[in-house]
Amino acid sequence: MDDELNSQLKPLRERIDAIDTQLIALLNQRAAVALEVGEIKKHFNAPVFRPEREQQVIARLQDMSMGPLGGDHISAIWREIMSASRELEQPFRAAYLGPVGTYSEQAMHLYFGQSIEGLPCSSIDEVFRSVDAGAAEFGVVPVENSTAGAVSRTLDLLLQTKLLIGGELALPIHHNLLTLSGGLTGVTRVCAHAQSLAQCQRWLATHAPHLECLAMSSNAEAARLAASDPTVAAIAGDRAAVHYGLQVAYALIQDDPHNRTRFVMIGKVPVGSSGRDQTSLIVSVKNEPGAVFKLLGPLARHGVSMTRFESRPARAGTWEYYFYIDIEGHRDSAAVAAALAELEEKAAFLKILGSYPRAS
Structure with a gap:
């Protein structure tokens, strides 16, 4: 059985080895060119990391690929290739x-x-x-x-x-309930970041109502505490479990499976346009009738789509609010630039937080 298996696999493995030989040569050629790019960037004091450029590279390769590698595979592979190239240019x-x-x-x-x-x-x-x-x-x-x-x-x-x-x-x-023993015997407290406790509150109320919930600065800090105290359970992910030597008592305890x-x-450097961008801004309006409606008018007039709208109190004791808004497009595009210019005239306050490639 093993001999027959190996005889059929041998020519395929030899082909893979030959392709890997070509790949390593090409990857080193690519890295050498990246080093040349790095030297030019140093001369002009340009940033090493350009997220818009990396997004364009990945998108072009995804469009070119005929499979069997999918878009996510290509993104993961080239992100590591570009990460290694950046480290050669200048670690950051x-x-x-x-x-x-x-x-x-x-x-x-x-x-x-x-x-x-x-x-x-x-x-x-x-x-x-x-x-x-x-x-x-x-x-x-x-x-x-x-x-x-x-x-x-x-x-x-x-x-x-x-x-x-x-x-x-x-x-x-993906939240797990982690303990030293892998069980809840002797456990009296569950620790996690406040957000994680909120994301698991129904599960905790149903399956562990006796545990006291304590908010921590991070889930990893909770895992570090659980690693030294058998009375503590932590809510954290797989990386924390491995790093701190904890066992999974219960897996996937988040209330929303699509959490x-x-x-x-x-950072400090503005990002150029990738062709698939988003702009985030903070706006406040005068306290007058129809102010929020007027705020949204410039976006509609210039055909700019809003993807997020969230209000936050201004904390000035005047019942005023800041609005956190995400819109499609880069601030340098004609439609977004026109909408922002009009918005600035109407708003009591406008801060553009940045334009950047949208997450896939």
């Missing part, structure tokens, strides 16, 4: 809500590739501070969840700081 850092093992870290690697150097931070505030101070070129922060809604602190800091959104990623969130969190990448 991305700050994220830590410690190691968080969904923020997972989002960072999915977006930037494995070659990025991560800087774990203890809070979302610290992520913003790290990027603002130059300790990291980019930050990765959660902005909204499909179950629990907006991440308030991220929205507040986007308003308060000068940092720009340069990219986004929608990450499926997703949207992460945004923050």
Whole structure:
């Protein structure tokens, strides 16, 4: 049986080996060209990472491919190729809500590739501070969840700081209940980020109503605590379970099986147009009848689609609100530019948070 199997596999493996030989030569050729690109960028003090360019490269290859590789396969492969090339040109850092093992870290690697150097931070505030101070070129922060809604602190800091959104990623969130033993015997508390507790509240109320729920700075911090305390269960993902040596007591405990969190990448450099972009902005209006209706008029007149609209109190004690809006298109496109110019005339306040490639 083994001899027959090996005899049939041998010529196919030899073909794969031959193709791999060609691939490694071509990949090294590509890396050499990328190094030349890096030298030119250094001369002009241009940023190493251009998300719009990488999006264009991936989209072109996806359109060219005749299969059997699908679009997601091509995206994953080329993101790592480009990540390695960037590291050769000039290593850079991305700050994220830590410690190691968080969904923020997972989002960072999915977006930037494995070659990025991560800087774990203890809070979302610290992520913003790290990027603002130059300790990291980019930050990765959660902005909204499909179950629990907006991440308030991220929205507040986007308003308060000068940092720009340069990219986004929608990450499926699969929560597990983790303990040292793999069971709940002796467990009295379940710890997790407040958002994760909210995303699992029905499951916890039904299956573990006796457990006290405690909010932590991150799920990975909860996992780190559970790794040293057998009375603690943590809600976290597979990466945290492996990193902290925990066992899965219950898998996939999120209330919504399609639970997703949207992460945004923050930085200081504006992003060019990729051809499939989104623009985020914050607007406030005068306290007068029909103000919100008038606010939306410029978008409709110029044919600009709005994909997100969320209100937040201005916290000035005057019952005024800021509106967080996502619209389709890049701020440099004619329709969006015209709509924003008209909007600025009508709004009491307008801040453009950035234009960037939309998540697939």
